[in-house]
Amino acid sequence: KAGVTQTPRYLIKTRGQQVTLSCSPISGHRSVSWYQQTPGQGLQFLFEYFSETQRNKGNFPGRFSGRQFSNSRSEMNVSTLELGDSALYLCASSLGGSPLHFGNGTRLTVT
Amino acid sequence: AQRVTQPEKLLSVFKGAPVELKCNYSYSGSPELFWYVQYSRQRLQLLLRHISRESIKGFTADLNKGETSFHLKKPFAQEEDSAMYYCALQDYNQGGKLIFGQGTELSVKP
Numbered sequence: 525k526a527g528v529t530q531t532p533r534y535l536i537k538t539r540g541q542q543v544t545l546s547c548s549p550i551s552g553h554r555s556v557s558w559y560q561q562t563p564g565q566g567l568q569f570l571f572e573y574f575s576e577t578q579r580n581k582g583n584f585p586g587r588f589s590g591r592q593f594s595n596s597r598s599e600m601n602v603s604t605l606e607l608g609d610s611a612l613y614l615c616a617s618s619l620g621g622s623p624l625h626f627g628n629g630t631r632l633t634v635t
Numbered sequence: 636a637q638r639v640t641q642p643e644k645l646l647s648v649f650k651g652a653p654v655e656l657k658c659n660y661s662y663s664g665s666p667e668l669f670w671y672v673q674y675s676r677q678r679l680q681l682l683l684r685h686i687s688r689e690s691i692k693g694f695t696a697d698l699n700k701g702e703t704s705f706h707l708k709k710p711f712a713q714e715e716d717s718a719m720y721y722c723a724l725q726d727y728n729q730g731g732k733l734i735f736g737q738g739t740e741l742s743v744k745p
Contacts, residue, residue: 527678528678557732557733559733559735566735566736566737566738567721567733567735567738568735569732569733569734572730572731572732579730580729580730580731580732582732614679622667622669622684622725622731622733623669623681623684624681624733625680625681626671626678626679626680627678628678629678
């Protein structure tokens, strides 16, 4: 079975731009979660989608949004990028909540 | 507030020595706890979960509700155990999201 696939692996953007990250879950998994990983804050929950509906949301500003498609693939969007948004963004999928299977992440650098 | 604390950022041991990675939590209710591991250049992956009560790669973890701890132990560390270890709690009070500790880097020296 193929694992969770995240694209692209690396992104460099400038402040004020927006970015879209993509995640393809493991086949059959309907839940997709997103996490932000930084050296200072560690792993922080962004949001979870299940069957195209946002089921849970973390404490991030509205600039962070996501969606899930009917094939369970998910995208995460960050608008008006700030320097502090530089991080590794991890996507994880599961059958219905746990355990989570993580992708390799997308490394976003904002300059 | 729900929280997971891993007090050690770095733990360095010699091969063959016992290892214990500490994890403490605060949670209202019955917690579901996990250990995830990230080897160099690999993705974060599940190591074990407390409800399974299993041993993976020689590691075990026991949930101690009285001490609110879920320490990860291995009697004889191997060099290939060197990795980042994250303790995580599933917060059913907030929709089931995972709350992670800050992680402990385990370094096993030859």
